[in-house]
Amino acid sequence: MEAILSAAAESSRDYARVRDAIRYLVAHADAQPRLADLAGALHLSESRLQRLFTQWAGVSPKRFIQQLTCEAAKARLATGEPLLPLSHELGLSGGSRLHDLFVTLEAMTPGEYQRGGAGLDIGWSVEATRFGPALLAQTARGVCALQFVADEAAGEAWLRGRWPNAALRWREGQGRALCRRLFDPLEAADGPPLALRVQGSNFQIQVWRALLAVPYGGLIGYGQLAAGMGRPGAARAVGNAVGANPVAWLIPCHRVIRAAGALGGYRWGEERKLDLIGWECARLAGAERAVWTA
Structure with missing residues (x-):
């Protein structure tokens, strides 16, 4: 049971991290932030962020931001x-x-x-x-x-x-x-x-x-x-x-x-x-x- 609760808690933290990454990308879309900028804002390593974001979203942060602009909409x-x-x-x-x-x-x-x-x-x-x-x-x-x-x-x-x-x-x-x-x-x-x-x-x-x-x-x-x-x-x-x-x-x-x-x-x-x-x-x-x- 403890293992299940621990896994659920980690999943929740991962969701919060990616959610915060999305918010940052949208807020700074005009500047086309680099992976290093995003990682620094979230206090994560670039490799950790890239891996987590890609696992969750299926694409890199760079590709993700291209899908979220008003012009794309x-x-x-x-x-x-x-x-x-x-x-x-x-x-x-x-x-x-x-x-x-x-x-x-x-x-x-x-x-x-x-x-x-x-x-x-x-x-x-x-x-x-x-x-x-x-x-x-x-x-x-x-x-x-x-x-x-x-x-x-x-x-x-x-x-x-x-x-x-x-x-x-x-x-x-x-x-x-x-x-x-x-x-x-x-x-x-x-x-x-x-x-x-x-x-x-x-x-x-x-x-x-x-x-x-x-x-x-x-x-x-x-x-x-x-x-x-x-x-x-x-x-x-x-x-x-x-x-x-x-x-x-x-x-x-x-x-x-x-x-x-x-x-x-x-x-x-x-x-x-x-x-x-x-x-x-x-x-x-x-x-x-x-x-x-x-």
Whole structure:
């Protein structure tokens, strides 16, 4: 048990180090800082930082910073690629693919919504991830929540507020395998499609379905998302629905940014949003490089 706790603590420290590295790179992007500058700011050796950052992000700090500029974000928004393709494959094909992860989304019935989850059996746990502790809750028909939380008490409070009449059952470690599948770049992510079972209005469900079509490592503006849904005048309403997303990462609301390239809000913190976007972009860039050099 002590070994497990020690490993978890070290993983948490590594996440904090890389998170601080990302913040430094973004704050000093115009100066294109050298590895030595970054290492000095974090009080780490250059070799240690390079190894840790590359292991976590899949690319070097230099390549990472290239993926985080506003100009890069604007370029992705201006590509003109179809916003809502029929499929939403995540990752790349071939030997260097990131993962073959598909998500299906099903709405809870109006009756379940009105009854506050009465009759629902929800198993939940809080798992350590590279982006901080995450509440993972599941019904027999799929994942109903993935929330970044401060601790177990905050996770339970959120669940009870969302489904006051459901039977909530703490199940230690039930989401561990799924978190590894989602957040560990060294884990094989092959497996059956992931089913989501979410609570929301008809409009929210439409927005969340549209988000599933934004490709891995891609970015989209609020207005573009609204236009792609056939609701060009509803950017504000779309933004509200994006912000109400109950399933972080799997419904990728972190990929929605402002048209000018600014991050925009994020219910789990803008810094975490930056971490998620940067991690995806870096992994995608690393996989693309592997394809072209193979």
